[in-house]
Amino acid sequence: xxxxxxxxxxxxxKQIRNLxxxxxxxxxxxxxQLSAYFSSLxxxxxxxxxxxxxxxxxxLKFENHYSETTVNRKIxxxxxxxxxxxxxxxxxxxxxxxxxxxxxxxxxxxxxxxKEVAQLLSQSCDDFRSARSVSLFTLLYDTGCRISExxxxxxxxxxxxxxxxxxxGKGSKSRYVFFTNHCxxxxxxxxxxxxxxxxxxxxxxxxxxKQLPMSTVGSMFGTYRRxxxxxxxxxxxxxRHTYATHLLDNGADIRLVQELLGHASISTTQIYxxxxxxxxxxxxxSCHPHGREQHx
Numbered sequence: 001x002x003x004x005x006x007x008x009x010x011x012x013x014k015q016i017r018n019l020x021x022x023x024x025x026x027x028x029x030x031x032x033q034l035s036a037y038f039s040s041l042x043x044x045x046x047x048x049x050x051x052x053x054x055x056x057x058x059x060l061k062f063e064n065h066y067s068e069t070t071v072n073r074k075i076x077x078x079x080x081x082x083x084x085x086x087x088x089x090x091x092x093x094x095x096x097x098x099x100x101x102x103x104x105x106x107x108x109x110x111x112x113x114x115k116e117v118a119q120l121l122s123q124s125c126d127d128f129r130s131a132r133s134v135s136l137f138t139l140l141y142d143t144g145c146r147i148s149e150x151x152x153x154x155x156x157x158x159x160x161x162x163x164x165x166x167x168x169g170k171g172s173k174s175r176y177v178f179f180t181n182h183c184x185x186x187x188x189x190x191x192x193x194x195x196x197x198x199x200x201x202x203x204x205x206x207x208x209x210k211q212l213p214m215s216t217v218g219s220m221f222g223t224y225r226r227x228x229x230x231x232x233x234x235x236x237x238x239x240r241h242t243y244a245t246h247l248l249d250n251g252a253d254i255r256l257v258q259e260l261l262g263h264a265s266i267s268t269t270q271i272y273x274x275x276x277x278x279x280x281x282x283x284x285x286s287c288h289p290h291g292r293e294q295h296x
Contacts, residue, residue: 005045005090006031009081018171022148030077046091053095072101109241109271110233117141117242119228125186128193129207133220135190136204140236143177144243144261146170147236151212153203155191160184169262177260244272 009031010024019027037056038048056078060071075096082094112120121138125131139150149167158165163184164176179187187203194200198209206212217236225234232238240261247257258269 005085006035006081009084012084013080020148020170020172023170026073027077027081030074031081033074034078034081046085048095049093050095050098053097053099056095057099075099075101109245110238111242111245112232112234112238114246116228116230117246120224121186123224123227125189128190128197131186131190131193132204132212133224135186136217136220137224137239138183138186139179140239141243142179142183143167144240144247145177146240146262147214147217149177149262150236151202151204151214151217154201155203156201158187158203167262171264173262175259175262241272244269248272 006028010027013019013027014024034056035045037059038045038052041052041055043052057071057075060066060074066074079094079096079099082091082096085091086094121134121141123130123134125134136150139145140147143150143165145167146169149169152168153165157167163180164178166174166176168174191203194205198205200209200211202211204212206216221234221236244257244261247260248254254266254269254272257272258266261269263269
């Protein structure tokens with residue numbers, strides 16, 4: 001019933017803000033959830049008031065038990081949606097204009113140790129599925145790509161001689177990412193198995209020969225997390241965090257890391273400067289006079 005309002009908002013956001021398909025899909029899910037909730041109460045999107053907005057916040061927090069981060073994201077989405085409706089004169093009240101969200105303290109991202117990365121990338125590759133998994137892990141760690149960027153890579157985009165790939169990032173901005181000789185060998189082993197079975201233009205494909213879906217990626221990461229006995233979080237973004245942290249730990253300039261990650265703002269990259277206690281200890285040991293004395 002409210003699909004035209006939602007669709008028009010998404011199309012406008014894509015044109016004005018050049019949002020990625022992944023972000024637009026998340027917006028759609030959030031707005032459809034809101035619409036379904038209001039419909040269950042017999043309220044239309046255009047008729048909702050501020051008390052309805054507060055009720056929806058309680059619904060997200062106490063009935064669905066979403067994390068603070070997820071609640072904040074969903075409220076931000078629906079608030080923007082209603083701001084747009086109000087500007088167009090479709091609504092007179094933004095139900096979420098007075099709904100307060102709580103800013104979380106900055107939590108340091110989960111990263112793998114160098115030893116854990118070695119353990120992960122040394123897993124056996126004796127069939128198509130395992131070769132695909134290890135190749136995906138290796139490429140994510142070598143390039144620091146977002147998972148959406150990696151899943152969009154086509155074989156024709158890989159420049160094997162220069163060991164680089166042109167990927168399409170957020171806001172349809174492209175950049176080069178680079179990989180090692182080891183990664184090249186792992187990928188070529190995987191591709192030999194892939195090409196025996198499928199004629200798929202995408203680098204990573206499903207067992208049906210189609211572009212690898214995110215649902216399969218989630219299963220892959222869950223399988224290896226259990227296999228390795230890790231208690232910490234293990235997701236594609238953890239490998240991106242790990243890539244950035246290890247680069248900085250080994251002396252890479254933060255501006256270079258910003259470019260490699262495809263961050264629009266240096267402030268997004270700066271969280272990684274706070275991650276490694278080992279790095280802080282090394283800087284202290286090498287730069288502070290008392291630190292040097294302890295290591296002489």
